[in-house]
Amino acid sequence: MTALDRLRRTQLALIAVVAGTSGLWGLAAALVTRAAADVVLGRFGAAGVVSVMVGAVVTAWMLWRGRAVWSIEQTALWVESRAPDLQYALVTAIDPRAAHAAQDLGRVIAGVDIGTLVYRAGAPVLGWAAIGALVGGVLVVVVPVARRPATLFRDARPSMAAADALSRVATIVARVFPPEYTRQSPREIREPSIITSIVGSTIDIVGRGASDGVRATVGSDSVIVVAEGSGWRARFTMPAHSRVLRLRDRRYERIVGLDPVPDNPPRVILDHPARDSTLRSLRGALVLGAQASDDIGLRDGYFELIISAGDEEGSFRSAERRIGTVNFGDASHGSMDTRIDLATLGLSAGGRLSIRAVARDDNTVSGPGVGVSETRTFRVAKAQDYDSLAVEGEPPPALDSTYLSQRMIVQRTRELRRAAPHLPRDSVTRRAAALGDQEEQLRERVQSLLNGPDEDAGGGPLLLPDWQRAFFDTAFQTLGDASGDLHAATLTTTLTAALAPELVALRVLDRVRVANRLYVRGGRPTIVVNTERVRLIGPEKPDAGPRTPEPSDDTTVLAAVARLESMARLADRSPSAAADSIAVLRAAVIGTWPAAATALGEAADAIRAHGDPRAALSRARRAITGPPSAVEGLSSWDGGGS
Numbered sequence: 102m103t104a105l106d107r108l109r110r111t112q113l114a115l116i117a118v119v120a121g122t123s124g125l126w127g128l129a130a131a132l133v134t135r136a137a138a139d140v141v142l143g144r145f146g147a148a149g150v151v152s153v154m155v156g157a158v159v160t161a162w163m164l165w166r167g168r169a170v171w172s173i174e175q176t177a178l179w180v181e182s183r184a185p186d187l188q189y190a191l192v193t194a195i196d197p198r199a200a201h202a203a204q205d206l207g208r209v210i211a212g213v214d215i216g217t218l219v220y221r222a223g224a225p226v227l228g229w230a231a232i233g234a235l236v237g238g239v240l241v242v243v244v245p246v247a248r249r250p251a252t253l254f255r256d257a258r259p260s261m262a263a264a265d266a267l268s269r270v271a272t273i274v275a276r277v278f279p280p281e282y283t284r285q286s287p288r289e290i291r292e293p294s295i296i297t298s299i300v301g302s303t304i305d306i307v308g309r310g311a312s313d314g315v316r317a318t319v320g321s322d323s324v325i326v327v328a329e330g331s332g333w334r335a336r337f338t339m340p341a342h343s344r345v346l347r348l349r350d351r352r353y354e355r356i357v358g359l360d361p362v363p364d365n366p367p368r369v370i371l372d373h374p375a376r377d378s379t380l381r382s383l384r385g386a387l388v389l390g391a392q393a394s395d396d397i398g399l400r401d402g403y404f405e406l407i408i409s410a411g412d413e414e415g416s417f418r419s420a421e422r423r424i425g426t427v428n429f430g431d432a433s434h435g436s437m438d439t440r441i442d443l444a445t446l447g448l449s450a451g452g453r454l455s456i457r458a459v460a461r462d463d464n465t466v467s468g469p470g471v472g473v474s475e476t477r478t479f480r481v482a483k484a485q486d487y488d489s490l491a492v493e494g495e496p497p498p499a500l501d502s503t504y505l506s507q508r509m510i511v512q513r514t515r516e517l518r519r520a521a522p523h524l525p526r527d528s529v530t531r532r533a534a535a536l537g538d539q540e541e542q543l544r545e546r547v548q549s550l551l552n553g554p555d556e557d558a559g560g561g562p563l564l565l566p567d568w569q570r571a572f573f574d575t576a577f578q579t580l581g582d583a584s585g586d587l588h589a590a591t592l593t594t595t596l597t598a599a600l601a602p603e604l605v606a607l608r609v610l611d612r613v614r615v616a617n618r619l620y621v622r623g624g625r626p627t628i629v630v631n632t633e634r635v636r637l638i639g640p641e642k643p644d645a646g647p648r649t650p651e652p653s654d655d656t657t658v659l660a661a662v663a664r665l666e667s668m669a670r671l672a673d674r675s676p677s678a679a680a681d682s683i684a685v686l687r688a689a690v691i692g693t694w695p696a697a698a699t700a701l702g703e704a705a706d707a708i709r710a711h712g713d714p715r716a717a718l719s720r721a722r723r724a725i726t727g728p729p730s731a732v733e734g735l736s737s738w739d740g741g742g743s
Contacts, residue, residue, distance in 0.1 A: 108191065111180060112170060112176045114216075114219045115170040115179070116170050118223035118226065119163075119170050122163060122226050122227055122230045123163035123164045125227070125231055125233065126163050127159045128156060128234045129230070129233035130158075130159040131155055131159075131237070132237025134151055135151075136240040136241050138152060180218060183218050183222065268355075269350045270315065270348040270349070270355040271355070273348070274289060274291050274292075274306075275289070275290040275296050275307075275357070276289050276305040277289075277303075278303040280465065282398070282463040283364075283397050284398075284431075294358065294702070294709055295358040295705065296339075296357060298339050299362045300361045301364075304336070304337055304338070305336050306335040308333050308348075310332060310333065311333065312327060312334075315335075317349075319340065319345075319346050320345065341361060342361065343688040343689075345684060355681065356685060357684060358684040358705070364397060364464050364466070364470060366395075366462065366468075367393050367472035368472055369473060370392045370393075371390075371391045371457065371474035371475055371477060372392060373389055373391075375477075377478045378479055379481075380454075380482065381482050383443045383446075383448055385443060386440045386443070387441050388440055389404050389425060389438060389440070390436070390437065391404070391436065391458035391460075392434075392435075393429070393436070393458070394434045395470075395472075397433070397463070398429075398431040398462060399429035399462055400429060400462055401427060401428050401429060401460070402435065402458065402459060403424065403426040403427065403437070403458075403459055404424050405421065405457050406454065406456055407421055407453075407454075408421075408447060409455070409508075410449050410451075410452040419505060419508045419509070420447075425437055425438070448481050449481065450481055451480075452480075453478055453479065454478070454481075455476050456477045457476045457477070458473070458474040459471060460472050476502065503543060503550070506543055507607050508607060510540060514536055514603060517529065517533065517536070518600065529590065530590065534588050537583075537584045537585070537590075540583045541581075541584045544577060544580040544581055544584060547573060547576050547580060551570070551577060572609045572610075572612055572613045573613070575605070575609045576610050579606040580606050583603045661686070661725050664682075665718055665722050665725070668686070669714075672708060676708045676711070679714075683708070683714075684701075687702055696720075697725045700718070700724060704718050
């Protein structure tokens with residue numbers, strides 16, 4: 102007999118044990134219910150129906166609990182758990198990939214009496230089930246049929262006080278209406294623990310009972326609760342960030358997590374030209390090509406050109422132009438292509454041509470979202486670029502693009518100031534705020550030029566001359582003033598006030614940009630170190646200082662793990678409270694640990710479905726703490742803490 106044959110016989114025996122146990126416990130429940138129903142109802146028909154229903158439910162529940170016996174793999178694991186000597190030989194033997202080791206595994210399996218294991222496990226449960234059925238039969242025979250008194254349950258209608266004692270937030274339905282531009286259908290979620298929808302969706306929470314006394318809040322914002330038919334309704338808009346919906350009815354409270362899905366701006370890739378370059382002459386055509394994609398749908402796209410001419414103080418001018426506009430018609434992917442004649446751009450020696458692709462989506466809630474590609478820059482060579490001086494050319498500095506961006510913002514501010522008297526106030530405010538955001542981004546770029554890259558990325562402060570640092574400081578301050586004025590701009594006078602610091606920043610950036618720099622060919626100088634001289638130059642008898650413990654682990658991780666452990670303990674005592682606490686924690690960690698947030702959502706759903714949340718909570722803990730790691734040697738001293 103093969104190992105698989107023995108396992109199938111064991112499976113049939115376990116199925117018989119589960120079926121017998123389920124039937125006996127169902128019979129016991131039906132008999133006990135029959136005895137109790139005879140006392141209360143006093144009618145055989147009603148008592149029989151109730152007892153049969155209870156017995157069927159108990160039998161079905163017991164069969165569901167033992168559903169694992171229908172799986173041959175679960176049966177093998179059950180045997181392995183009760184026979185450690187097998188060392189997973191039975192599980193391996195039923196794997197077709199282990200056919201080459203069947204004889205060796207068969208000898209190991211033959212040394213274990215599986216039938217005895219089944220008998221020892223099945224006999225007690227069958228015995229207790231039989232005792233329960235016997236007790237139920239005794240109750241049916243011994244307990245006399247008692248007619249209920251004439252006054253018992255005379256008024257079956259619940260009183261108003263009893264009705265008020267029920268929670269009106271225990272049973273809810275969520276109706277989600279996505280924005281029209283997404284072309285998504287509304288949907289309904291019954292008993293939600295977490296609501297996931299795109300930002301800007303309209304959400305209705307509908308419950309039973311009167312609306313008086315029912316309160317709802319999203320984060321710190323209150324939501325109006327109104328009567329709807331025989332129940333109540335709370336309507337709100339899906340926020341941009343993860344929040345918690347709290348529903349309160351007197352001492353009852355229910356928490357629902359809100360998981361917003363942002364409408365990301367389009368993603369744009371500039372295919373042609375593929376890199377920056379230098380033009381020797383202004384003849385011929387330049388081919389432009391780009392690819393755009395969006396998570397919902399694209400509206401239109403175009404190529405944006407910034408044409409800069411002149412290379413000296415006072416002679417520099419810049420112009421912006423849009424070409425190759427394409428209407429995508431709500432498609433999720435699209436391409437753009439066009440050609441430009443270099444001779445028609447008005448460039449001259451020393452000028453620059455900056456090219457980028459722009460795409461917009463149909464977001465009518467917070468948009469439209471605008472996506473831009475990387476910028477490609479073409480420089481027109483000057484005559485002195487071809488002299489005989491051998492120098493190493495430096496890549497185009499980031500300061501040039503910073504100056505051009507500030508020039509573009511100044512030009513757009515002037516255009517907005519001229520058009521402000523003919524535009525609505527909210528339109529002026531929105532366009533001015535957009536310019537203010539651009540100034541703030543430019544200010545961050547100037548700060549990076551001033552302070553250098555982040556030290557964690559391997560960088561450090563730039564070695565700038567004092568006269569250049571003064572210009573950078575001035576540009577940094579004036580860009581902040583311009584950003585603040587633009588965010589507060591509503592009238593032409595305010596735009597004029599914002600234009601003043603913009604022009605100051607433009608002048609100081611231009612002053613640094615046009616500074617003459619010469620980089621002589623050659624590498625870094627070699628530094629010679631006399632190792633014999635620098636060795637052993639410390640004190641002859643150094644005194645060991647006090648040991649400094651290593652810093653503790655991330656306090657955020659420790660706090661999140663502590664909350665997870667407390668929720669696991671709370672799930673055994675109060676499942677509903679644990680589900681609410683898990684929803685709150687999920688809203689807090691969704692931005693930092695998305696995988697943990699997903700596992701916490703599964704744990705909350707499992708609790709509300711009366712399931713086991715431990716597996717989901719374990720996955721959430723692993724997502725927060727990360728996989729275990731092993732290091733060679735002794736660990737660092739932590740100061741003696743636990």
